[in-house]
Amino acid sequence: MxxxxxxxxxxxxxxxxxxxxxxxxxxxxxxxxxxxxxxxxxxxxxxxxxxxxxxxxxxxxxxxxxxxxxxxxxxxxxxxxxxxxxxxxxxxxxxxxxxxxxxxxxxxxxxxxxxxxxxxxxxxxxxxxxxxxxxxxxxxxxxxxxxxxxxxxxxxxxxxxxxxxxxxxxxxxxxxxxxxxxLPERGPAYEEDFLTDRPVRFFASEYVREQVILATKQEIPHHVAVTIERFEEGVHVTHIDATVRCAREGQRKIIIGKGGERLKGIGVAARQRIESLVGRQVHLSLWVTIDQGWPESAHALDSLGYVSVSGDDEAVS
Ligand SMILES: Nc1nc2c(ncn2[C@@H]2O[C@H](COP(=O)(O)OP(=O)(O)OP(=O)(O)O)[C@@H](O)[C@H]2O)c(=O)[nH]1
Ligand SMILES: [Mg+2]
Incomplete structure (x- = not known):
């Protein structure tokens, strides 16, 4: 009982x-x-x-x-x-x-x-x-x-x-x-229906990155970052413009694919993923640019949101 x-x-x-x-x-x-x-x-x-x-x-x-x-x-x-x-x-x-x-x-x-x-x-x-x-x-x-x-x-x-x-x-x-x-005995810290603390635009960039990783292999995933340039919730449709940043021209070509086919596939799959999270129609536009050296740049990492709480940036493990 x-x-x-x-x-x-x-x-x-x-x-x-x-x-x-x-x-x-x-x-x-x-x-x-x-x-x-x-x-x-x-x-x-x-x-x-x-x-x-x-x-x-x-x-x-x-x-x-x-x-x-x-x-x-x-x-x-x-x-x-x-x-x-x-x-x-x-x-x-x-x-x-x-x-x-x-x-x-x-x-x-x-x-x-x-x-x-x-x-x-x-x-x-x-x-x-x-x-x-x-x-x-x-x-x-x-x-x-x-x-x-x-x-x-x-x-x-x-x-x-x-x-x-x-x-x-x-x-x-x-x-x-x-x-x-x-867990300690104490009341809930979050509201009943609370799922996560990140905004939808964060997950939008993640879902694009996920599809880039799945569509490309080897080293490329480690050189790719995705930034959201526009996120506008219209009456019926959410408009998202995202930029895929990679390190070299060769990578850019692979991500785009012949006649833009690979990038198109990445866009379709990512859009479906975002739509199922937000429960509404999404219009997603993707660009691919070369942004060399971002994984080493503290400024780039800060602006991409890869911020460590303790600021232990230089520690090598
Ligand atoms: N067979 C099998 N594969 C699994 C299982 N759990 C995860 N995988 C697969 O393992 C791979 C890695 O899964 P992730 O969940 O991304 O692993 P992760 O630990 O978060 O990886 P990182 O984020 O790179 O640290 C994916 O291909 C998953 O489908 C499992 O229970 N069984
Ligand atoms: Mg993981």
Whole structure:
């Protein structure tokens, strides 16, 4: 029998989703929110900002923070991304450390070297949950999970260890139960229907960048930034003009494609994504320009919004 509403605990707080690149952090955020809010691609270092998503789980309000994958930075942008993730981990009530099963599992599994490094860097006193994502890749090798869990348990203590498949929505509800149970008892910090703190124009630029990453491969995604030049909400249609910034003429040609076909595809897919977020018709116009050196320019990064809270811009990790 459930206790009466006034006796039920009311928990709320933040949970930072942290881990190396490409382990499925943004997929986890989206699955938990039941909304394709964050961008997801097979290319590592897709997420460049913290993305907040607030959800209700039972009597708890969970503010999930998706973060950029921790990696060896090769640019000022990379250093800022790492700082953003570390700041989020430090400030959150709960640390959700995500690792993932690699593709083509055949023999024993062990924590990746980068996992070990990251775990050494986070506060050993923090409340941490270990999430082992992509368990769908285990197939018939599920018995490999237990030894992997044992090895992770030797690295630090975890309040809970939850194997999941964020892609298949397997185990995510259990994970939310664990997060909720670790949050402090206090009233909700956000209004009931609050989803995120970023404006639609931020997600518009993200959805264009997502389609550029999906349509191009290799190095190009790391050299691309998207800025919104116009965002006008008309009576029936929202008009958005966006500029895709890349580093070289060769990249510009690839993004535009033969006869502009690739850019057209990018525009159509991004527009559909924005329309489903805002629930109204969108007219999206795209331009591609060459803007060399922006990942190293503090001024460019500031104006693109890639700002680290602690300002730890120069720190090399
Ligand atoms: N098989 C499988 N693939 C997954 C799962 N979760 C995520 N992926 C895939 O892994 C890739 C990376 O997912 P993301 O959610 O972008 O990973 P991320 O950790 O946010 O990556 P960064 O933002 O680059 O740090 C995508 O191709 C996802 O579809 C899962 O549970 N199973
Ligand atoms: Mg991500």
């Amino acid at each position: 459930k206790p009466p509403a006034e006796q039920r605990s009311n928990r709320s707080g933040t949970a930072a989703i942290v881990g190396r690149a490409n382990v499925g952090k943004s997929t986890l955020l989206n699955t938990a929110l039941r909304e394709r809010l964050a961008i997801v691609t097979p290319t590592p270092q897709t997420t460049r900002d913290r993305i907040l998503g607030v959800l209700r789980h039972g009597d708890a309000q969970i503010a999930l923070l998706d973060t950029p994958g921790l990696h060896r930075p090769r640019s000022r942008l990379g250093r800022r991304m790492n700082t953003m993730a570390r700041d989020a981990a430090r400030e959150a009530d709960v640390l959700v450390f995500v690792t993932a099963i690699p593709k083509n599992v055949s023999s024993d599994l062990a924590p990746a070297g980068r996992d070990v490094e990251i775990l050494q860097q986070v506060d050993p006193e923090s409340r941490a949950i270990l999430v082992i994502n992509k368990i769908d890749l285990l197939g018939k090798n599920r018995s490999l999970l237990l030894p992997l869990i044992e090895q992770f348990s030797k690295l630090r203590s975890f309040s809970a260890i939850v194997p999941i498949s964020a892609l298949r929505d397997d185990g995510v509800n259990l994970l939310l139960d664990e997060i909720a149970s670790l």
